Amino acid sequence: MTVDHPADLTIVTLLPQLLDTNGDAANARVLAQRARWAGRSARIVPVQSVADLPETVDLVVIGSGTDTDLVAARDALRALAEPLRAWLAGGVPVLAVGTGWELLSAGLDLADGSTVDGLGLVSGRASALPARVTDDLVVDADGLRLLGFENHLRGYAGAAAPLGTVPYGTGNGDGTEGAVAGSFIGTHLHGPVLARNPQLADRMLRSACAARALSLAPSAQTDAVDGIAKAARNQVAVRLSLTSE
């Protein structure tokens, strides 16, 4: 492969300057490294505005920001509404964490009674919880146990389907956590969620690769890193008196 050769996979990270308060824009780094370890070249393209958009987009991640930047982030995302709509319609895997997810919904009801309109690209809306939630969050998702940390002010209602149910933590606030709609995943899980829960990363990567008829090779590096992630998850599971994997 030469430098001029385009990468197998292009991973877009949206507004990493505004939406990376908790390091969740790093989900792009996790996808890129796992693709590389599996024998595929991958590049990460930070996108602040339409001018930054690459020609092809295989995976999209959006992180979480502060409430101070809510309107600025919403306006910047709104300028990217058309490509976002096209990715969701075209089955491009999109992962959005925290406010990055909330801003794609119908809107946000804040604790002071005001609202911030969202882009209306995914069903449901975010509403203030009685108090900020900061704790470990455990999610049972189709036989997978996802584990991370939550730190948010709002819950979520009206998702097309939740990502899973919550044996420990708050999540959406109604016993469920996250949202899934086609190729879209929204979640409150930090970790970053794809590093802590590589099965979710591989679900996104397999989908992106299938669309381009690319294969992913098994790798010793991936196995070693997944062993670290498992140990990190088990450490939390033991602390929370849940069964280890």
Added chain:
Amino acid sequence: MPLRYAPAILLGRVARTLARWRKPGGGSAVPGLVVNTIAPGFLPRTLNGFPGGLVIVTGSAGKSTTTKMLVAALRAHGMSVFTNQSTANISQGLTSALLERVSLTGRIEGDIAVLEMDEGHGALISGSLNPRVVVLTNVMVDQIDRFHDSDMVAAMLAKIAARATGSVVLNADDLYLARLGDGVVSGVTVARYGVSDEVLAANPRGLGYSLTSPTRLDAADGMVLTGVSGLDATVLVDGRVHELRLPARGTHYAVDALTALAAARSALLESFDAAVAVAAISTIPPVFGRGEVVSVRGSTVEFVLVQNPASLQLNVDSLDPDTEQILVAVGSDVRDPSYLWPADTSGLGHVQIASGSKAYDIGLQLAYDGVIVDRIEPDLGRALDDFLALPEPAHGVKTIIFSADSMRRTRAHLGLETNEADPS
């Protein structure tokens, strides 16, 4: 001051003696708690009573270094300075420190007081203080504040700055502080400092502030840091270039020195001599816990404290590239493991041991950044023992990069003195 505080001071001294008797070297916050409970006016009355006034240094990062540099600069000008030596930013710790030096009439020897304050505690106690100078370093969302946001930190700093009677010294490159300076009441001077375009350009990731001002400070409007190279820095003060020696590598230390210089001028007014201040700042030893070099079990070891993602990035970027033995320890103070991920740790290259109660999480980040990690050992004591037992490195010194919690545990395990006065 009359003898009204004498009983409280005496009681505080008894408590101090008892605390030391029970736990040598420890318990230093207890006497302060005793005095503050029975005489709540003692702390503000004493702090407001220095003839040269009170200087408060606050902000998210760089407080300790800046305070030490400022104290050195003031002492070089012949001033007798009262300062809080420990990192205890709580009123109990401060009161205990005052008890060490106070007479029964409530007077303390000293021309001026220079206090480092955490923005949260500072905002709480500043209402009763009348500082002549308030020095603001920057707004970063640090570990303590991370469940707040930058607006909240800026609001706490504004509250402290509003108490200034003489001047507010602020970092013009920090947009939150630059805006805060625009709102300072008339009669109070705003003294600005900042870095040049060249210095900013040499730090492509920025300086770690929550928001960076879009333009640089004009040399006509304040002191400017014009260059940083290794341990050397140049500053422009009133049209004259001065050369500074830094206590450790890194632009953040040069900015700390610049802050101290600007603060010294505001504190000393017409008696300020830039050359004297620069010479004094250039002699301060490496700061506790950040780039501190210690000798332990026959090895020379450098301690690097990571307080937030920005400081992790700055420290990774400024690490001597020859460093071949590194231990990284992250403890329970980093509650959300994604917290440190905005930093790119790939520059570490090779880490011997990842440790601390978050060993697997920091190990995971290092692995995704392409860093080779030989071993993940959550037991910090075992990790330290094995790391120190490694043969001496051919290049660089053994380097331990840790979060605050792991720093405390490391010092305790190695039997190194701790200057923590916070009882928690």
